[in-house]
Amino acid sequence: MAGLDKRVATYEEALAGLTDNMTVLAGGFGLCGIPENLIAHIKRLGVKGLTVVSNNCGVDGFGLGILLEDRQIRKMIASYVGENKLFEEQLLNGELEVELTPQGTLAEKMRAGGAGIPAFYTATGYGTPVAEGKETRQFNGRNVILEEAITGDFAIIKGWKADHFGNVVYRHTAQNFNPVAATAGKITVVEVEEIVEPGVLLPTEIHTPGIYVDRVILGTFEKRIEQRTVRKA
Amino acid sequence: MALSREQMAQRVARELQDGFYVNLGIGIPTLVANYVPEGIDVMLQSENGLLGMGAFPTEETIDADMINAGKQTVTARVGASIFSSAESFAMIRGGHVDLTVLGAFEVDVEGNIASWMIPGKLVKGMGGAMDLVAGADNIIVTMTHASKDGESKLLSRCSLPLTGAGCIRKVLTDLAYLEIENGAFILRETAPGVSVEEIVAKTAGKLIVPDDVVEMTF
Numbered sequence: 001m002a003g004l005d006k007r008v009a010t011y012e013e014a015l016a017g018l019t020d021n022m023t024v025l026a027g028g029f030g031l032c033g034i035p036e037n038l039i040a041h042i043k044r045l046g047v048k049g050l051t052v053v054s055n056n057c058g059v060d061g062f063g064l065g066i067l068l069e070d071r072q073i074r075k076m077i078a079s080y081v082g083e084n085k086l087f088e089e090q091l092l093n094g095e096l097e098v099e100l101t102p103q104g105t106l107a108e109k110m111r112a113g114g115a116g117i118p119a120f121y122t123a124t125g126y127g128t129p130v131a132e133g134k135e136t137r138q139f140n141g142r143n144v145i146l147e148e149a150i151t152g153d154f155a156i157i158k159g160w161k162a163d164h165f166g167n168v169v170y171r172h173t174a175q176n177f178n179p180v181a182a183t184a185g186k187i188t189v190v191e192v193e194e195i196v197e198p199g200v201l202l203p204t205e206i207h208t209p210g211i212y213v214d215r216v217i218l219g220t221f222e223k224r225i226e227q228r229t230v231r232k233a
Numbered sequence: 234m235a236l237s238r239e240q241m242a243q244r245v246a247r248e249l250q251d252g253f254y255v256n257l258g259i260g261i262p263t264l265v266a267n268y269v270p271e272g273i274d275v276m277l278q279s280e281n282g283l284l285g286m287g288a289f290p291t292e293e294t295i296d297a298d299m300i301n302a303g304k305q306t307v308t309a310r311v312g313a314s315i316f317s318s319a320e321s322f323a324m325i326r327g328g329h330v331d332l333t334v335l336g337a338f339e340v341d342v343e344g345n346i347a348s349w350m351i352p353g354k355l356v357k358g359m360g361g362a363m364d365l366v367a368g369a370d371n372i373i374v375t376m377t378h379a380s381k382d383g384e385s386k387l388l389s390r391c392s393l394p395l396t397g398a399g400c401i402r403k404v405l406t407d408l409a410y411l412e413i414e415n416g417a418f419i420l421r422e423t424a425p426g427v428s429v430e431e432i433v434a435k436t437a438g439k440l441i442v443p444d445d446v447v448e449m450t451f
Contacts, residue, residue, distance in 0.1 A: 029281040029318070030304040032297065055318070080358035091356055100356075103280065104322025104364030111319040123367040124326065127345070127398025130363065143398075160298075172315055174298040176282050179317040207317075223297035229305040231289040 006166040006216045007195060011041040014189050014217045018154055020047050021074070025110060025152035025181040026054035026064060030082070030226045033174030034063045035191050037219040038156040043067055051075040053110070053150055055103060055177055057087045062224055071095065077150070079103040102130060105147050107180050112149035114183025114212070119148045155185025158221075159192040159208070163199075166190065166213030167206045175207060182208045191219040235407040236424045240451055241375055243268045244405055245334055248373060249275050256280065256325065256365060258335030259303045261375045265334055276312065278330055280361040282321045285313025302361065325361070326368040333369040335362060337376045337401075339391045342416045342438040344401040346374060347393035359396060366397030378406035378435050385437035387411070387418055408432050410449070411440075422447045 001008050008014050015038065018024070024042070028034030039058070042050075043066050052073050058065035059082075067073050068086045075097040081087050090096035101109070102124045112120055121144040125131050135146040157178045160171035168190055170178055182188050190208070195218050236244065242264035249255065249269055256278045257263050266286075269275055277286040279301040286301055287310035294308065301307045309315065324330060337348040346366055349359040366372060379385050387404065404411045409432050410422040417439040420432060429442055 029302075030300065032281070032300045032304070078358065080360040081356050082358070088356055092353075100358050102359050102363035103318065103361040104326055104368075107318035107322050122326065124364045126367065128363060128395040130359075172296065172298040172309075173279075173281055173283050173300055175315060175317055177318045180319045225295070225297050225300075225306060226304040227300070227306065228295065229289045229307070230292055230295060232291070 001215060004210070005164045006210065006213055007164050008215045008217050011037060011217065014038065014191070014215050015041055015045065015154070017187060018042065018045060018047055021049040022047070022153040023051040023053065025150070025155040025185055026052060027157045027176065027178030027181045028063070029055050029173070029176035031059065031063050031224050033158045033170065033176050033178055034058065035156040035158040036063060036221055038189060038191055039064055039066065042072065043070070046070070046072070048072050049074045051077065053077040053106070053152060055106060056080050056082055057084055059084050059226065060086050068096070075099065077101055077106070079106050107177060109147060109150040110177070110180040110184040113151040114180065117149055119146050121146055150184060152185045153187065155181045155188040157182045157188060157190040159190045161194045161196050161201060162190055162192045162216045163196050163201050164216065165198065166210030166216055167201050168192065168208040168213065169201060169205055170207050179208050182212045187214045188212055189215045189217065191217045193219070193221060234424065234426045238264060241405055241407060243451060244410065244449060245373055245375060246270060248332060249273055250331070253331040254278055254284070254329065255332045255334070256330050258362070258365075260336050262334035262336065263303065278321070278324065279307070280321050280325060280365070282316050282318055283307070283309060283313065284324070285310045287313070322361070322364050325364050328368055328370060330369055331371060333365050333372045334375060335365060335372070337374045337396070338393055339386050339388055340374055340376070340401050340404055340413070341388045341391045342413060342418060343390070344399045344413045345391045346396045346401045347391040348396045350394055352394065362396050366400045372401055373403045373405055374401055375405050378408040378432070383435070385435050387436045387438050389438045408435065417441050419443065420446050422449050424449055425451065
């Protein structure tokens with residue numbers, strides 16, 4: 001890792017500087033496109049008191065779900081608890097602070113955070129518990145609420161391919177929250193399936209330009225499927 | 234007879250128009266994709282970042298990186314595009330989706346909808362539902378008319394925490410198709426063999442029964 005070469009060789013280097021009580025933004029939707037090795041390394045590091053921002057919190061035993069086991073997460077900002085029993089249990093018994101946030105608002109909060117926009121108005125959540133304590137206004141007869149941007153000390157991202165400049169492309173719907181989270185981390189770490197030679201990724205196909213990325217690491221992925229659904233051939 | 238889940242999907246599918254971009258929620262709404270009328274082409278939007286959702290894959294083509302908003306493995310059809318969650322909700326919030334179909338626990342005569350939590354019992358989270366109901370003009374809610382204990386889900390006022398306020402105008406239940414106007418449910422269609430009396434009895438909110446109520450046919 002030097003200059004524009006963002007590559008690091010170990011997960012220790014990839015997450016160097018991550019300490020207790022930090023805010024971590026994580027890409028992924030369900031178990032699709034999650035930075036599974038970076039999450040596993042956070043578990044190994046044993047850091048506590050984390051605020052984690054991610055659409056979901058993995059499942060029991062995989063993805064972000066493993067950080068609930070040793071109570072490393074103090075606060076979770078997510079849109080969906082889903083079938084994660086430990087998440088629901090820690091939420092209901094008050095062990096885990098949870099800020100349930102509408103999915104589009106969550107994406108926009110990170111987009112705004114990365115784009116230097118401190119807050120934005122949206123109709124999403126008006127008149128619901130999400131609006132409690134938030135400023136409301138009316139534009140063109142439409143009621144909206146003020147939502148604040150989110151940034152993180154770290155963003156942990158799963159890409160498909162990257163070059164050493166940190167330019168990243170995502171594969172299929174494994175893109176999801178990754179490009180927005182990547183813009184909003186003070187330190188953005190991307191783990192990928194393949195690191196390609198400079199010039200292989202065409203400028204027109206880059207999803208995340210390298211300016212947002214601080215560290216790139218090559219990983220191997222289990223890519224667990226949550227709802228395996230097939231039709232007859 | 235109350236409508237089956239398939240019949241509910243079939244009835245919703247009649248609202249599809251050629252060229253529509255459509256977001257289908259989890260459950261009965263997902264089944265609507267199976268009943269797109271002949272000669273009509275629609276693009277299905279999945280809020281995790283896929284426009285142009287195709288059929289489920291085969292065992293050979295299954296791909297962990299290709300899922301829908303219900304986390305099911307899917308394929309992309311010809312003409313599909315894939316993008317970030319921020320882009321996906323820009324489409325939704327910006328009113329670019331022509332029809333949204335989603336489930337609910339309760340709706341009321343003011344067009345309020347509750348679908349994401351039962352305090353103290355069930356916390357699943359709102360996912361994209363709050364963005365969908367706030368961003369769409371054309372929404373159909375699919376739900377059973379009453380709970381298993383016979384409690385109406387069509388109320389004067391939702392009892393559960395809201396997903397959206399004043400945003401629902403069309404409801405398809407297993408017993409009827411209704412619209413919401415001026416603080417009342419308007420009965421438009423009955424399920425085959427279901428009496429108006431049964432619907433009246435199972436609708437807790439103000440219900441108007443016009444003279445021209447139609448019985449659905451399948």
